[in-house]
Amino acid sequence: MKKKPTKKPNRPRHEEWTVKEHTEVLEFLFKVMPSKSRNAVKGILKRGQVVVNDKPTTQFDDKLKPGDFVQIRERVASASVKLKGVTILHEDDDVIVVDKESGLLSMGSKQERQMTAYKQLMDYVQSIHPKNRIFIVHRLDRDTSGVMIFARSKIVQQKLQKAWTEAVQERSYVALVEGVVSKGGTITSWLTEDRTFMMHSSPKPNHGQKAITHYKVMKSNRRFSLLKVNLDTGRKNQIRVHMQDLGHPIVGDKKYGSEVNTINRLGLHANAIKFKHPSSGKMMRFESETPASFTRGFK
CATH class of the missing domain: 3.10.290.10 (RNA-binding S4 domain)
Structure with missing residues (x-):
């Protein structure tokens, strides 16, 4: 041979x-x-x-x-597959790590079935081979930008999801919020969802899903504060609800109390994730640059 x-x-x-x-x-x-x-x-x-x-x-x-x-x-994706609003940061046999833009759904809904990060990545891997598949590990809201992980198999998806707390060592965000936040801290509450898909926060233990958010002040002026946010839990709309609880809603987040939108988008960006690779066990960290519009007002 x-x-x-x-x-x-x-x-x-x-x-x-x-x-x-x-x-x-x-x-x-x-x-x-x-x-x-x-x-x-x-x-x-x-x-x-x-x-x-x-x-x-x-x-x-x-x-x-x-x-x-x-x-x-060698793996070659079809030239006809053009990714819009999503950039591949890393790809191997088990995972695909991407940087998603604001305005793009993570995956489909009844209203949007085509232009999603999931659909585009599925087209991408199937252009390499029609039997290829991807599986969503976690989601970002449509208007939240930043780093996401997709699995290349159902087994890897389940392995990451079941061991999420142990596997993910860092999950950090940058949030542009209204008003002056004087110092950092931690918010703990229990979240529930109503029939209109609004999330509600309660200080009562076990009244919903426990959510823990840590935040630090990066920059501040008379109108806005730029926060570094880290999550112990990953509940739906967690940061958005907790910033409303803090009295400093995220810029552009009308759903949770914002009254201004100077950047023409939601002021929330998933800037970094660090996790243990499901097969090799190696720690991997991926970062996405903070959008320029978040920091423009602090210069």
């Missing part, structure tokens, strides 16, 4: 082999790629990167015979 690397200008680099004996696809791949882990090899096959006699395959038990030609092709 002689390995014959080839290079062609302006095209993906392929690894190629000619089969010398009767075998099956996965067994053959294990032999010709001994430096890769078994899971990595399975991932290459699952993504449709394996091509036998110019035909892609994802079947581990497909038969190979002497003379068959096997290629490993």
